[in-house]
Amino acid sequence: MSLGEEQGGGYGGSGETRTRLPEGDSDVYGTPRRPPRRSSSRSLVTVVGVVVLLIAAIAFANQGDDGGSSDSGAGEGKKPGSAPTAASGAKPVEGKSSGIPSGFAHDEQGAQSAGANYAVTLVSADILKPDRRSGIVKRLFVPDKVDELSAKFDKTYSKDFLSKIGLDENGNAATGETYVSRTVPVGTKTTAYEDSAATVEIWCTGAYGTAGQKTTNPVSNDWFTMTLKLRWTDGDWKVQSFSSKDGPAPVNGDNKISTADEIAKAIEEYGGFTYAR
Template sequence: MSLGDEHDGASSTGAGGTGQTRTRLPDSGAGDVYGGVYGGARRPARNSRSLITVVGVVVLLIAAIAFANRSGDDSSSDAPSARDAAAPTAATGVKPVTGKNGTIPSGYAHDEQGAQSAAANYAVALVSADILKPDRRRDIVRQVFVPDRASALEANLDKAYNKEFLSKVGLDANGNAAPGMTYVSRTAPVGTKVADLSADAATVEVWCTGVFGTAGVGSTSPVTNDWFTMTLKLRWSGGDWKVESFSQKEGPAPVNADRTASNADEIAKAVTEFGGFTYAR
């Protein structure tokens, strides 16, 4: 999935925090995965028809969200930042966010750490299955975006996620999967990086992985995983960090491990039994 829109980022002032986080995952044979692949080991076999279907769904999502989020301002910069150097996540002594606006965490600190926490949680909400449900979309948009952008974006999302689009990804007009099917769209932030920061504005990049597709017997869009980086431009508004614009690009993506895929029932069960997280430094 991909999100489109670019605005001029806020100027960097280097206030507070290290400027980026990195999540370290447990070592589970990474040497075999990476070393083996680069040494010519076998890549997992893929069904070409299923792969084409998955790619088709992703392309639809890219086009829809890019349309919904465009504002006519394509000014952006890919210039390297002084914040690009990685640093490990460390305890900071700042109390994590405890409030909630509906189901989305709120009440972030007015500093660099608060901006990173807000960006991580908003990335999860903006690429969730609920964003495709008309009755939930309005709530998400109003909770996540600055007031002066919410109405326009909501209208664009309604046009992008119309009945025709939902049908193409196997959902009805209300964003629900067919009986016996479970639509999956869950994102997990791996780390965050602040690209620009000022007193009341921040641009935060969120490196994410996630699972997307429809679980169920006979599904034409099986659940697959993806890696992407979401860029969120935030503004301090109404005593909290809110999104002004967002965009998305592919990767960085690791080499896929040669693991046996779980069946549709296992995936659907996992989605209903394993809850999500509130992300805060």
């Protein structure tokens, strides 16, 4: 079963098993990721990479999307040469639409900025909330995919799916718990670009799980790379199709593990950013 149209580097490159998309009545959790090496109470709990579930579910919603066809135009443009890894200093956007950055520049840097911000939204807590999801799909995706993807997202993020990651049917955590899905782009690059389309890779990390005293899915971090095929539509970059792969992931540091209350407080107090290339 594929994630989107491109498998990228596939799974298992780092020796870990990434949860695959459930089909039919199969177990949504699959094989859990390895627990942290250091000794702690959390090492006794099966740590499920929630980001894996989210990306897999998103990719399921994207199945059937002809992202590799010629109409996307992203695979036939010129392949950009090497680019500096430092930030460009360019202003990312002129404004926001429904809280999501919009108005990206019609150039390669603008496509990378759009990809970074869209990756944050696609793997967020808001995408799980029915009252937010419709607006997100309309904002991020090309118009001819909106109705189809809205229906698929609603089916994918079912009450049963949400309950398996500890959320109610509205995408909310239980009283006294805080659901965390905070994605942080580390870097971006374009692998193909032309005036009307671009393919952008976004290297990401983040914090995912549920902060709570009795949670069986404590907040952990993950590293992954998303590939977005973008199309220039209605004066902005929109998503045509997407896929993901594991890593690159550095060696875990020996950081002191924070309490659930500390994680929940940080999520509440520290806001996210608008990202620019």
